[in-house]
């Protein structure tokens with residue numbers, strides 16, 4: 001059965017291939033195998049008869065903020081609703097944890113706008129700047145668009 005679930009450790013090598021594909025296409029930042037193992041519990045995957053068709057991760061920054069990272073759908077599986085299912089899974093987890101806001105840095109703002117995210121400036125994410133951006137070689141000419149979604153506690157989306 002096709003469904004969203006947590007990855008198994010035996011799937012991390014396959015997860016790496018999916019992430020590498022998206023990195024080589026210029027869609028997302030690279031992730032090393034070590035990072036994937038260390039953060040594997042942040043991830044959800046979608047598996048079909050060909051293997052892993054998609055992944056996403058929810059990375060907690062603070063008690064008030066989490067980042068949605070590494071959202072990838074295998075090329076042949078795109079535009080079938082899998083990206084939406086993966087996004088819904090991390091949003092549901094953020095709501096369960098009572099995290100009031102989730103953000104993403106993306107090159108596909110249209111996809112996230114359809115899900116209710118709004119564009120913000122990177123200065124509105126000082127924790128992210130300190131943690132990652134300040135060390136990024138593209139800091140001065142970043143081509144990713146920061147977007148945020150409010151998750152009011154008590155309201156189900």
Ligand SMILES: CC(C)(COP(=O)(O)OP(=O)(O)OC[C@H]1O[C@@H](n2cnc3c(N)ncnc32)[C@H](O)[C@@H]1OP(=O)(O)O)[C@@H](O)C(=O)NCCC(=O)NCCS
Pocket residue numbers: 022027028070071072073074077078079080081082083084085104105106107108110111114
């Ligand atoms: C972006 C991505 C995750 C979307 O996944 P998907 O499974 O193809 O998306 P869905 O089928 O759930 O599409 C949901 C909606 O978004 C739209 N959409 C999907 N991809 C889009 C894109 N690249 N640009 C604009 N809109 C897009 C769909 O048309 C659909 O609209 P609808 O609800 O009006 O029909 C997928 O295209 C992908 O993996 N891209 C490469 C990696 C990437 O850019 N990841 C984002 C990192 S932040």
